[in-house]
Amino acid sequence: MKTYTETLYDSYGQAFNVDKLYFENKTDHQHLVIFENAMFGRVMALDGIIQTTEADEFIYHEMLTHVPILTHGNAKDILIVGGGDGGILREVCKHTSVENITQVEIDAQVIDMCKQYLPNHSAGAYDNPRANIVIDDGAKFVKNTEQRFDIIISDSTDPIGPGDVLFTDDFYASCKKALKPNGILVTQNGVAFMQLDEVTTTNSRLTPYFKDHHFYSAAIPTYIGGIMTFAWATDNTELRNIDLNTVTERFKAANIATRYYNPEIHKASFALPQYIMDALKT
């Protein structure tokens, strides 16, 4: 039996039976595989780290999308940085009130490959007329763009590798500039129990640029080690204190089907365990 062993941590890890190998690419010092696993469906891994699986991707994509959009309440212009698998785009497209969706992905091949081998992630969203796909370096695009956005969603890879520029001071400063008033930046920010440094580093890097920043969370089984945190940054300090009724009304009005997200989860996801709260104080 062939197996794929994640190499994210030295002393602990997860391994998958590889029931069928769909795709493998070893170029430019990058190792990408997509394979079938009985429990998680199609699994995509990059440089020894699980990126997404068919079985649990909904948790990640719903939370990174619906929490900022429904908090904002009137988001028309959305920017997705990265997100080549199309999962975020799929979720954003569910909001008929959103008018323009720009997605900046550095590698066109990732999109093509995901359309072919992970078709359920984008589920046709790349054909949505509201979607404008730009092939460019996300950090560079955000820095130079004249467009302004209500929401920026950074769906990046691990900070070691091609995604590292999406965890820098520069990137956060550019995002601040590219957001409209009341705009919100959300980013994937790692599994806090395993890599608490990602939380504290992001926290200190966001501080100079945003009046309010915090994290919210969800547990995604194949991002092992407990809850994944999502960074939340905005100049509107009231936004994350939104009341449950407002979220519930907006969710009803949006009329979208979800499998993880609901208004109660939305509110609760901003409650952080004490070890993270303590880390944020230091």
Next chain:
Amino acid sequence: MARLTVEANENAERYQAFRAQYGSPLLILDCDQLVHQYQQLSEALPGVEFYYAIKSLPHPAVIDTLEKLGAGFDIATSGEIDLLFAQRSQPRHTIHTHPIKRDDDIRDALRFGCTTFVIDNIYELEKFVKYRHRVGILIRVSFPNPSSKVDLSRKFGCKPNEVDLLIQKANSLGIHVKGLSFHAGSQCPDSSNHVNAIEQCQHIIEQHNSKSKKVLSILDIGGGFPVKYINEVTDIHSFCEPIRKALEKLPDNLNLIAEPGRFFSAPAMTSVTTVMGKAHRGDSIWYYLDDGVYGSFSGQIYDHVSYPLTVFTDYTERENSVLAGPTCDSIDVIAEDLQLPPMTIGDLVVGKQMGAYTSASATDFNLFKRAKIIVINQKEADIETVSVSTL
């Protein structure tokens, strides 16, 4: 093996056939020899996991053969990672052993999937703060080893009494130190350095583990296992007997690993060179070969090794002779004061035990073409293939 062996002319046929097909100079890499050496060391050191030191002979067929036998790999550079990457090797079975690394080297290793690193000082330890949640560290300890051919304790390794402080510092930085490593030397004449180092490491590990919950769980006993070139060396089973005894005294749950390079690769390669010119100079006849110390015989300079040479003749007379390499530099001499039979241009000179630190340190000086490496007895996809390359 003597420095010089003279064999009957008919014994040259095998090498002549290779030369006829692939040209000269050549290095013939025999994967069966790798298997043999791996089995020998496995029997001599039961319970020890081997991480082949790629630096000694960084060739895909060596990686492939040893990986199929269950070996892991000792990598020191991003170039060596590229080689493993191309071979699709399992990154879980690698350790990055260079004590001094750039940030990019660490990142390359992590992206490949190697999470074990070696350090021997505080500056190096601090480089891992950013990656502290992902890595496990071995501390390289240095024990003087004056009897080994190459003293590896001078350039790298901390003193035994510095280990405690390094572990304390690592703990305060949140970096996991999981074990110790040492290098007893290279081509060691006996295993006394190994035994001494194991005993001292045992002391450090037992002291540490008795007072700390974060235990040291790995001991990496390095390399240094000798192969025979010209002079007799102790056979590997006898060489390792004192090591086995020292290892038996270690705590039961300690993971034991070693980083053999030379022992696996040296016997696996044989060089084939051709006399391309001759001259009478003084009392000697000079034969100019198409490979020399800037090429496959570079180990004579860097590795301080002389290789057993074989010539083929049916003549009985002997003359004082010199074997020189092909470059324009006067240092490019392989052997002097050899009593060789008369040779003619086109004759073969074969070098044995030419696998370790030979082509690995060869240069392109004079832009003289490097020896081609011919791989034989490689088990690949159930067919035995011969492949041709240079390093």
